[in-house]
Amino acid sequence: MRMQQQITTEVIAIDTLTADIKQFTLKPLDGMLPPFDSGSHIVVQLGLAERPCANAYSLINDAAEGVFKIAVKHDAASRGGSRHLHEAVSIGSRLMVSPPANLFRLADTTGRHVFVAGGIGITPFIAHMQALERSGDRYALHYAFRGASSAAFSAMLEARRRDGLALLYDTATGARPDVDTIVAGLAPDDHLYVCGPASLIDAVAVAAASVGRIEPERLHVERFSAQPLEDGAAFTVHLARSGATIAVSADESILAAIERQTDIAVECLCREGCCGTCETALLDGEALHRDQYLDEADRAAQKKIMICVSRAKSRSLTLDL
Structure with missing residues (x-):
């Protein structure tokens, strides 16, 4: 399992962006800000009384500012x-956060970077732009939002709209991005990025696969919540070190099954496949990766798995636990 050194930060500013979106500025107490580039996120630990909780949030600023800035929708x-x-x-207030990680980097290309954002999914694109x-x-931005309460960064985005860099769609008025047209208009060296509701991400993925036939390496997706569990078969997991064999039902995660059937403690901050703390060595079997942490090379190698969200393609898995 991956252990992360946490950073203690102090909230030094809170700005209201819309009726339900606030921007939080966090400064490390030791004054040492790790370097990061656009597309990065941090995982914020939240001391909820009922249970531990950790959420991933995109960093919307440049590291040169010496702080972390995140925008959070209520x-x-x-x-x-x-x-x-x-x-x-x-x-x-003091908040514990992970070091920045980047799962949504800008591609190295001479073409355009075409962004499609929905709602609070605009946040990683603020830093990218x-x-x-x-x-x-x-670059070109297509941003869909529903009414003024969800249209954060309106002044910045309106300026980009006037400059011809952004198209804005208020879905409350019936306006929506035509993802088929967006994808069909991509040049061979353009890269496509999407962040927002699952319905928007799925629509872009379908268009990229059919309308534009975009190669997988030119489509970049950011999700900060696990994809819903799909109907699938139950499977077994063998824990090599403890000798236990557990049954994982079709509607639960490996982590949940381990917690239900054993006394093995597995650290996991986010339970959404984002933070990397539950990374576990995969000794045998084929994983169905559903996390947002491993890169494509790691997934293809089938040597590690995020047990909070990922499942099995094979009938069983053997883990180093």
């Missing part, structure tokens, strides 16, 4: 993390 349907940040965290403007590289 989501009534969440596990409680966004509500805690909106209602219980104030200036002076600023980075590309500094480097002089080309």
Whole structure:
């Protein structure tokens, strides 16, 4: 399992961006800010009374500012993390965060970077746009939001719209991005990025596979929640070190099955496949990777698995636990 050194930060500013989105500025107490580039995120630990919780949030600023900046939407349907940040965290509060990690880097290309964002999925693109403007590289943004309460960074985005760099769609008025047209208009060296609701991500993926036939390496997806469990077969997991064999049902994660059937303690901060703390060596079997942490090379190698969200393609897996 991967153990991460956590960073103690202090909340030094809270800005209201919309009726339900706040921006939090976090400064490391020791003054040492790890380097990061656009597309990075941090995992914030939230001390909820009912249970531990950790959420991943995109960094919307440049590391040169010496702070972490995140934008958080108050989501009534969440596990409680966004509500805690909106209602219980104030200036002076201290938060433990992971070092920055980047699962959503800008590709190395001479073509355009074409961004498709929905709702709070705009956050990683704020840093990306600023980075590309500094480097002089080309980009285009398509941003869908529902009403003023979800349209964060409106002044910045309106300026980009006037400059011809952004198209904005208020779905409350019936406006929506035509993902088929967006994909069909990509040049051979353009890269496509999407972050937002699952329905938007799925629509872009379908269009990329059919309309534009975009190679997988040119499509970049960011999710900060695990994909819903799909109907599938139950399987068994053998724990090599403990000697235990556990049954994993079709509607639960490997981690949940381990916790239910053994007294083995596995560290996992996020339980969403984002933070990497539950990374476990895969000794035998083929994993169905559903995390947002491993890269494609790691997934193909089938040597490690994030047990909080990933499952088995084979009938059984053997783990180094």
